[in-house]
Structures are given as structure tokens and as C-alpha cells.
Amino acid sequence: MRVRVLKEFTAYWNYAVTTFHKDAELEGDQARHFADNAPEGSVEILEADPEPLQAPKKPPAEPEQQEEGDGPPVDGTIDDLMSWVDGDRERAAQALTAEQAKDKPRSTVVKRLTALADTEE
Numbered sequence: 001m002r003v004r005v006l007k008e009f010t011a012y013w014n015y016a017v018t019t020f021h022k023d024a025e026l027e028g029d030q031a032r033h034f035a036d037n038a039p040e041g042s043v044e045i046l047e048a049d050p051e052p053l054q055a056p057k058k059p060p061a062e063p064e065q066q067e068e069g070d071g072p073p074v075d076g077t078i079d080d081l082m083s084w085v086d087g088d089r090e091r092a093a094q095a096l097t098a099e100q101a102k103d104k105p106r107s108t109v110v111k112r113l114t115a116l117a118d119t120e121e
Contacts, residue, residue: 002046003046004024004046005023005043013033020034078108096110
């Protein structure tokens with residue numbers, strides 16, 4: 001992207017207060033920033049950014065696999081996990097085992113599942 005300064009303005013850029021003089025041409029990130037943020041009428045776009053290529057959308061892998069499977073969704077939200085348990089003592093025990101097997105088990109989840117499973121932590 002390229003822009004031209006139409007009227008002088010002062011702005012904070014690259015850790016310094018800088019004056020941008022009339023007819024100066026700015027490029028790249030600086031041009032993008034001032035095209036979006038400079039005072040109205042201060043810059044003119046000379047060359048716009050090309051349209052970004054849209055990346056193909058990937059389906060979310062883990063949540064769908066967990067919902068399709070029979071195991072507890074321990075990588076999802078606490079609400080998802082507790083919905084899966086649904087007050088069932090066996091499911092609570094299964095979810096507790098899976099949560100404790102994680103590198104960083106969530107203490108809140110462990111306490112809730114322990115109470116539901118009626119087992120020691």
C-alpha cells in the first residue's frame with residue numbers, strides 16, 4: 001500500500017512523535033496505519049493493498065471428533081464437559097480420569113467431578 005500526505009500532521013509512529021509533511025509518500029505498514037487512522041483529508045491512497053487470498057476453511061477437528069466419540073470432551077469448555085457428564089456418576093469418573101491425565105488439569109473441574117464421582121482427588 002502507498003499513500004501521499006495531503007496536509008501536514010503530527011503522529012506517534014515507531015516510538016516517536018513525528019511530523020509528516022505535505023507530499024510525503026508512505027508505504028507498507030505505515031501507509032496502512034495512516035490510511036485508517038490519520039486525520040480526515042490528511043492522506044490520499046495512491047496504491048491500495050491487493051485483495052487478500054482467502055485460505056480454505058478447515059473444519060474444527062477436535063471438538064467434532066470428541067462429540068462424535070464416546071469420550072469426555074476434556075479439551076472443551078467446562079460447561080460442555082459438565083453437560084456430557086449430565087450427573088452420571090460413571091461419566092463423572094471417566095471425565096475425572098481424562099482431566100487428570102492432561103498436562104494442566106483444571107482444578108475447578110477436578111473438584112466438581114470428584115464431588116460427582118464421589119471419589120478421592
